[in-house]
Amino acid sequence: MRLVSRLSRVPLPALAVVSLVLMMVALTLVFYVAPNDANQGFSQRIFYFHVSIAFTAYACFAAGAWKALLHLWKRDPRADLESYVAVHQGVIFGTLVLLTGSIWAKISWGHWWLWGEDELVLFLVLFLFYCAYFMLRFSVDPGPQRANFSAVYALFGVVLIPVSFLAIRIAKSFVHPEVFTLHGPNFGGWILVTYCVAQAALLLLAHTLYRVELTGKRLDARLRELRFA
Amino acid sequence: MIRARKVGKRFGDKRVLRGVDLDVARGAFAIVTGPNGSGKTTLLRLCAGLAVPSEGDLEVDAPRAAVGYLAHEPLVYRELTALENLDLYGRLYRVPERRERIGMLLERFGLWDVRHDRVVSYSRGMTQRLALCRVLLHEPELLVLDEPYTALDTAGAELLDAQLVELHGERTVLVSTHDPDRVAQLATQRLALA
Amino acid sequence: MTYFADVGALARKDLLLELRARDTLPAMLLFVVATFVVFHFSLPAHSSQLAASGLLWVAILFTALLGLGRAFVPEREQRVLDGLVLAPCDRSAIWLAKSIATLAFLGAAELVALPVFALFFHGLSGATIAGVVLADIGICAVGTFLGAMAVATRARDLLLPLLFLPLAIPIVVGGVGASVVGSPGRYLAFLALYDVLFGLLCWATFEYVVTE
Numbered sequence: 001m002r003l004v005s006r007l008s009r010v011p012l013p014a015l016a017v018v019s020l021v022l023m024m025v026a027l028t029l030v031f032y033v034a035p036n037d038a039n040q041g042f043s044q045r046i047f048y049f050h051v052s053i054a055f056t057a058y059a060c061f062a063a064g065a066w067k068a069l070l071h072l073w074k075r076d077p078r079a080d081l082e083s084y085v086a087v088h089q090g091v092i093f094g095t096l097v098l099l100t101g102s103i104w105a106k107i108s109w110g111h112w113w114l115w116g117e118d119e120l121v122l123f124l125v126l127f128l129f130y131c132a133y134f135m136l137r138f139s140v141d142p143g144p145q146r147a148n149f150s151a152v153y154a155l156f157g158v159v160l161i162p163v164s165f166l167a168i169r170i171a172k173s174f175v176h177p178e179v180f181t182l183h184g185p186n187f188g189g190w191i192l193v194t195y196c197v198a199q200a201a202l203l204l205l206a207h208t209l210y211r212v213e214l215t216g217k218r219l220d221a222r223l224r225e226l227r228f229a
Numbered sequence: 230m231i232r233a234r235k236v237g238k239r240f241g242d243k244r245v246l247r248g249v250d251l252d253v254a255r256g257a258f259a260i261v262t263g264p265n266g267s268g269k270t271t272l273l274r275l276c277a278g279l280a281v282p283s284e285g286d287l288e289v290d291a292p293r294a295a296v297g298y299l300a301h302e303p304l305v306y307r308e309l310t311a312l313e314n315l316d317l318y319g320r321l322y323r324v325p326e327r328r329e330r331i332g333m334l335l336e337r338f339g340l341w342d343v344r345h346d347r348v349v350s351y352s353r354g355m356t357q358r359l360a361l362c363r364v365l366l367h368e369p370e371l372l373v374l375d376e377p378y379t380a381l382d383t384a385g386a387e388l389l390d391a392q393l394v395e396l397h398g399e400r401t402v403l404v405s406t407h408d409p410d411r412v413a414q415l416a417t418q419r420l421a422l423a
Numbered sequence: 424m425t426y427f428a429d430v431g432a433l434a435r436k437d438l439l440l441e442l443r444a445r446d447t448l449p450a451m452l453l454f455v456v457a458t459f460v461v462f463h464f465s466l467p468a469h470s471s472q473l474a475a476s477g478l479l480w481v482a483i484l485f486t487a488l489l490g491l492g493r494a495f496v497p498e499r500e501q502r503v504l505d506g507l508v509l510a511p512c513d514r515s516a517i518w519l520a521k522s523i524a525t526l527a528f529l530g531a532a533e534l535v536a537l538p539v540f541a542l543f544f545h546g547l548s549g550a551t552i553a554g555v556v557l558a559d560i561g562i563c564a565v566g567t568f569l570g571a572m573a574v575a576t577r578a579r580d581l582l583l584p585l586l587f588l589p590l591a592i593p594i595v596v597g598g599v600g601a602s603v604v605g606s607p608g609r610y611l612a613f614l615a616l617y618d619v620l621f622g623l624l625c626w627a628t629f630e631y632v633v634t635e
Contacts, residue, residue, distance in 0.1 A: 277509065278509065279505055279508065279509065279634075279635075280635050281635045292511070293509060293510070293511045294511035296509065298505075298509055300502070300505060300506075302501045302502045302503075302505075303501060304501065304502065304503050304505055304506030305501065305503065305506070306436070306440060306497055306501070306503055307497075307500065307501060308440050308443045308444050308497065309436070309439065309440065309443070313436070313439065317432055317433070317436050318506070318510065320428065320429070320432040321429060321432060321433075321507070321510035321511070321512050322510060322511060323425065323511070347443070363506070
């Protein structure tokens with residue numbers, strides 16, 4: 001928490017530059033430094049992004065729920081917009097999880113979609129859930145009611161994540177007896193370093209995008225306020 | 230009873246109320262006037278506790294159980310009878326000697342004979358009378374009445390007049406109206422919204 | 424204790440309204456039986472019995488949605504919800520009472536639907552019945568909550584299935600698991616866990632749905 005609050009004081013251009021540099025480093029490591037996987041070869045390198053994007057998406061949903069809680073509990077007037085922007089970033093990264101997972105599945109097994117892959121199925125459920133979040137939000141006029149509805153639904157989201165995860169796990173015994181796993185490589189050496197750098201780069205990128213969107217939305221709100229004052 | 234300082238209310242970009250200052254002492258009778266769209270209903274909803282102001286401070290010195298709010302809509306179920314509606318509210322407000330109180334109110338507002346009829350069969354004036362019964366049921370300390378004379382016929386309006394005279398000085402009343410002359414002799418203060 | 428008195432008064436009102444208007448329960452009954460007939464024709468000959476078990480859960484879910492969409496309609500007309508919100512009772516009582524009422528309607532519909540299913544397709548195990556009961560609780564708790572939100576939006580009836588179905592996927596998993604797997608214990612436990620988790624969440628947050 002303290003790290004995040006310190007991060008939000010860094011000026012936006014600096015943050016953008018740092019996340020760009022870190023992204024470059026991550027790409028270099030992924031394509032030139034990390035070793036080839038013994039089973040899946042070169043294509044396995046998508047793992048570094050797929051997994052770290054998924055983690056970033058979870059982080060965004062969790063941040064959205066945390067801000068939602070702040071709205072309901074502390075009545076923080078900024079929390080509604082922050083929660084919405086965090087969820088929005090989560091959906092963007094969640095879509096990327098579906099895309100990268102799909103590509104990986106196609107290359108490894110020749111299918112664009114695998115019901116046997118827990119994380120893909122979970123992200124599909126979450127994608128549907130958070131799309132409904134947007135439908136809900138855009139179907140209510142701006143104001144305290146919309147803020148409350150969005151916050152409550154975002155809280156449902158963080159409970160749904162573990163419950164769905166468990167559901168998909170236990171569904172396997174009757175829906176999909178054969179088990180595929182997009183198993184990552186055994187961690188160690190450059191693999192671990194590469195993964196950590198990629199993860200850090202994506203989290204920072206998400207934070208930067210969050211700040212950019214938030215700044216834009218706040219500016220927009222301020223403009224409207226001045227126009228209607 | 231009510232203390233408002235620079236109270237404002239916005240719905241997104243739409244500002245419906247701005248900079249309202251209002252002090253209503255216990256036992257006062259305040260009328261709120263203003264043209265359509267001036268925010269009378271919004272102000273009353275804020276005072277009744279159905280909404281919170283977007284800016285400014287508002288203190289209402291009455292718990293929820295001690296507020297009676299008459300809205301534009303009667304806030305009763307159309308498919309239930311007058312008796313069933315009042316019985317539900319009586320239970321929720323934990324009105325002592327519920328049946329007697331309900332009977333007395335229905336009698337006073339001339340609805341006793343139709344107490345077993347569903348509200349959907351009532352005229353607008355009768356529904357408004359029932360809404361008044363609902364508001365008075367739990368003998369609220371603070372009455373917030375939004376255009377109470379709407380749809381009432383002469384007899385109904387006179388019943389309401391008599392009721393307001395009876396409550397005058399004992400209970401705090403905040404009433405919005407198009408026709409301030411009707412309650413002018415009761416009013417202890419007036420707020421004109423623009 | 425007064426809390427349960429409030430819940431009782433509110434739930435009684437919902438049952439009374441249904442008795443008066445009689446529009447939800449007959450619709451649910453007709454819908455669920457019609458769905459079974461549709462299923463008969465959408466299952467090719469020699470499909471496994473398991474397929475029918477799976478479809479039972481689809482029928483239950485959509486029948487419930489039909490009832491849940493109607494749940495807050497009496498409150499929406501005339502904005503009666505404002506009146507309930509102003510009353511000094513705890514706001515979560517409004518949700519709990521409505522959930523109990525919708526649970527009663529869904530249960531009543533299933534009292535007919537399950538024997539009809541057994542007649543049309545195949546008999547039902549005890550675990551399936553237990554699964555249906557546990558699933559109904561979760562469906563009604565979450566569905567009623569979302570129904571209260573949906574009626575306050577512009578999209579209204581359109582929104583409820585969109586909000587509800589992603590949240591209902593775990594219920595379907597638990598229910599189907601309980602009806603097709605040999606040892607249904609953990610699926611029933613999962614349904615119970617769902618009921619407890621989401622029940623508590625709904626109970627704790629309903630206040631924010633009906634107030635500013």
